Amino acid sequence: MEKQYETNVDSRLLATVRQQWVERQVERERHYGRYIDDIHQLAAKLPKEMKEKLPGDILSRLAASLLDGTVFQIVRELEEIQQLKERNLLNRRMKILSKQKGRRTELDKRHRVAVHAASASERATLKLQQQEEREELDSELEAETTQCDQEIILALDQLLTEQQSTLQRAGVPLMFVTNRSEDIRLQMQVLEWTQRLAAIGY
Template sequence: MERYTGAFEEAVDGARQQERHYQLLSALQSLVKELPSSFQQRLSYTTLSDLALALLDGTVFEIVQGLLEIQHLTEKSLYNQRLRLQNEHRVLRQALRQKHQEAQQACRPHNLPVLQAAQQRELEAVEHRIREEQRAMDQKIVLELDRKVADQQSTLEKAGVAGFYVTTNPQELTLQMNLLELIRKLQQRGCQVQPAKLVEDTARPKPCEAQRNKEHKRYPWPSDIQGQGWGIQGRK
């Protein structure tokens, strides 16, 4: 009797899994229609079906949320480092300007041209140093963000999420960002009035988690960094 009961429960569980898979797949197919046609063509039925399977138990939703939190903290830290460097440069320029003004005020008129020429050379040297330090900082930021991209890709690949592997190909990166956007939209749908129609509670993010998705700040990166585009949230 117990054997038949166990078989029945397995059959019921299998039917529920199939129903959840169908619901997720249908939701993904609907969301894909919002993407550019060039990417719609690349997201085949098989890819979407595999993605829906990966989302069944809710683990991937939690992974994506965790990666988003890490991305946000990384961007915040790097952005603050850049602001501190800019502030140091501003203080340096102000101090140099004041130093030059005081020197000119104390200088004899006939020595002023020589002093001004020396000050111009000093100013150019300082500006060169500032540009080099800013360039080095921006390179550091891009490299760190690229490492986070690879971490995200590797984590999601290991989690069995379709379409994810470590790559720097711009088209593949854009496709992966679109896949992540589909997952995040499913998270947000899970917080609507009748979430059970999409997926059971065990596979649905908590409302506070999906709400945090909306609250993450987008940092005003300069165009050379912004143009890289990266991660779950992307830099737009």
């Protein structure tokens, strides 16, 4: 006859653990129900073509991904990182524009001094030379601004890729690395819902 396994764990402790587990499951179900109801209400307000791309199973998966609160925390942190990155990029651009303004001001000052010092017969030729110099500077500064803007776009694209990858690893539906505007619109909708639900708090 086989010996029955006997545990040394206090039966009251086991009962408490079981009760806590049941309570957690009930709480999860309650949160899931609220999330799914709210998500369906938000989805109902979308245009028809977008609704068709967000079927019920996607909405259910989104609600399930929010249950432990990790996704809310990730989205908050990604938002903070994005705001910091955007501020840094904007400050960098503003510094470049400020420096360019200084160069234009300095050039204008130098031109005025040169015109004032020139004789009447020299002024017409001098003004043509100064116009060429101004156009060269404008062209140089425009190229500098264009390069800065391209670098900003690349940095923001890289940030988007990192966000998509992070949220995909967190199990958020519709999150994957893409540059298709249609996919990104859906992803932005999912993020907006997540932020709204985080603000409600249950």
